[in-house]
Amino acid sequence: SCQALVLCPGTFPNGMMFVGDVSFEGGRFGEPSSKQLTASLKNIGHRMMRFKTGTCPRLDGRSINFEKMAMQKGDRKITPFSMRFKGKTPKQRPCYITYTNKKTEKIIVKNIKRSALFSGLITGTSVRYCPSIEDKYRKFPDKARHQVFLEPDGVNTNEYYPNGLSTSLPYEVQEEYLHSISGLENARILRPGYAIEHDVIDSRELKHSLESKKLAGLFIAGQIDGTTGYEEAAGGGLIAGVNAACFISDLPPLTLARSDAYIGVLIDDLVTKGTNEPYRMFTARAEYRLRLREGNTKIRLLPQARQYGLVDKSVIAQME
Ligand SMILES: Cc1cc2nc3c(=O)[nH]c(=O)nc-3n(C[C@H](O)[C@H](O)[C@H](O)COP(=O)(O)OP(=O)(O)OC[C@H]3O[C@@H](n4cnc5c(N)ncnc54)[C@H](O)[C@@H]3O)c2cc1C
Structure with a gap:
């Protein structure tokens, strides 16, 4: 048992790999798939789907x-x-x-x-x-x-x-x-090169904090949310991690608006619209993209960084 859990098993849940007509179970090349997670998620009421990705x-x-x-x-x-x-x-x-x-x-x-x-x-x-x-x-x-x-x-x-x-x-x-x-x-x-097919959740069953609507304290991030990509996984993982810490500290969750950050767009798309194909974060998905610039990150996100203690105080002072 634990107070909060961040689940981010990537392509491992029921991962099945394909090289031509040869198929075998696996989460990544040379690593076994994860067979029990999907059953556990279904048990608590999550709907599962099947997505595919591949590599060269x-x-x-x-x-x-x-x-x-x-x-x-x-x-x-x-x-x-x-x-x-x-x-x-x-x-x-x-x-x-x-x-x-x-x-x-x-x-x-x-x-x-x-x-x-x-x-x-x-x-x-x-x-x-x-x-x-x-x-x-x-x-x-x-x-x-x-x-x-x-x-x-x-x-x-x-x-x-x-x-x-x-x-x-x-x-x-x-x-x-x-x-x-x-x-x-x-x-x-x-x-x-190979293709890999794996289970994903229906991301509409998550809150904006990436907490499961089915089980309090369970935060789900990365490829299992129906995304694909390093940045998508890192962005979701950051929010899920911060919010798992908030959950056990009795603090309100950190959520980012669509006008705050690309992470806000990613999560809002996932939890409100869901996705029926592996989701990639394109600049074109952000209606406020003129505002979401590298050069104004401090102005956009310093308040949240300060409130949630995500950056050292000395760095905040320097940025201010
Ligand atoms: C073949 C392939 C090629 C890709 N190429 C690109 C690319 O070029 N560019 C790009 O941006 N993205 C690419 N992606 C997508 C990107 O790699 C993933 O979207 C991203 O790494 C997912 O991150 P994650 O943290 O969700 O999962 P992962 O990075 O897959 O990490 C999951 C971790 O969970 C662990 N795990 C799983 N099940 C269990 C369990 N039951 N118990 C304990 N640990 C467990 C695994 O060991 C693994 O370490 C590719 C993906 C694949 C599969």
Whole structure:
């Protein structure tokens, strides 16, 4: 038992992964799924739905010919995420751009029915804004090529993330189409791309504080709320965490208005309208977006930060 609980199990609840016609249980590649959570949530009255997301294969940088690609350097002057950041930013590594071509298209179109997305294996609703490469060829047949953005997965790793090539095609098809792309002729797959289907709650059963309407003291955040994305998960997690602390301290919950912050828009959309597909936070969703600027964060959010003790007093004094 506990006084308050923040639940944020991501894609793990009843996670099922797909690589072509091979499917297996899992929350993330190499990690088991969470099988009891959905039953517990249903027991307290939450309605559950099924969403789907996916990722691209990971490649060994030592097998990529970067000379055939265009180098994309990072910003010369790095703007840190926090306006209070004073330290040194980490060393940067460049990204590279290449493109799919007619040969890639032929391989993918020929095998499209073998993708878990189109073979009928996946029934959950997909992320409209991060389509798989096979979905791009199906939805935009007139496009001669699609961009592939090769991103290093870290400063000290050979692993590369070929952004744009999310897929649930079989392993051998992934290998074949990768090798048709300029610079990736000899690319070695470290982990195949896959799709993952998982349970989510109906977010209309949450309050603006992200507390469950079904069980007092239970706060639910992240992908299980029907969102997808790092920022969406971090924003929801912040509110759920603050409010779990408020709950046990008998303080009123922290809620942000749509005109206060993008987090306010995200949560208001989720708890009032709900979502029937993985929700991404776009600037276009915010009717007050002219007001929601990085440069005026202090003015918009300092009162809440002060009231809830979210920032050090010394920092508040400095900001004031
Ligand atoms: C394959 C894939 C690719 C993605 N690519 C991108 C991307 O490029 N850009 C982007 O913005 N977003 C991406 N996303 C989305 C983003 O990663 C998620 O939306 C976000 O990480 C969700 O955060 P979370 O905290 O809800 O869950 P997670 O980050 O998944 O964390 C859930 C945690 O809960 C733990 N857990 C689960 N069940 C239990 C249990 N029963 N007991 C104890 N612990 C448990 C897990 O071990 C895990 O550590 C991707 C997601 C996936 C699945």
